[in-house]
Amino acid sequence: MKLVLLEKNAEKMTIEVRNENHTFLNLLRENSWKAGSKQTSYIIEHPNLSQPKLIVRAKDPKKNIEKSVQMIIEQAKQFDKEFKRVIKK
Numbered sequence: 399m400k401l402v403l404l405e406k407n408a409e410k411m412t413i414e415v416r417n418e419n420h421t422f423l424n425l426l427r428e429n430s431w432k433a434g435s436k437q438t439s440y441i442i443e444h445p446n447l448s449q450p451k452l453i454v455r456a457k458d459p460k461k462n463i464e465k466s467v468q469m470i471i472e473q474a475k476q477f478d479k480e481f482k483r484v485i486k487k
Contacts, residue, residue, distance in 0.1 A: 404451065409436075411459035416449045423450050429466040429473075430454055438462075 405412035415423060423440040430438035437455040442448060456462035 402449075406459070409457065409459065410453070410455050411463070412454075413452045413463075414449050415440075415452055418450055420450075423452060425470060426452060426463075426466055429469040430456075430462055433462050433465040433469060435459075435462050 399418055400416040402414040402416065403411070404414055420442070423442075427438045427440055433456075435454055435456040438453070440450050440452045442450045454462055
């Protein structure tokens with residue numbers, strides 16, 4: 399994964415997320431909404447010729463994305479804990 403910052407101002411940030419697809423971008427988008435963004439979306443203009451772009455509008459887009467990532471990490475930890483519990487049976 400490689401990130402390229404395309405746009406950044408007080409209330410909007412656009413980041414190109416190279417080598418990712420709908421799965422990761424949807425997870426990030428959903429958690430950004432939960433973290434309080436005004437609007438979060440992504441676009442993949444062409445599946446073979448372009449890279450996905452994540453667009454976040456929030457009071458502080460940087461903090462919103464950071465919080466979203468922490469939420470994803472916590473979800474993964476919870477899944478790992480539950481998975482380990484289940485497979486011990």
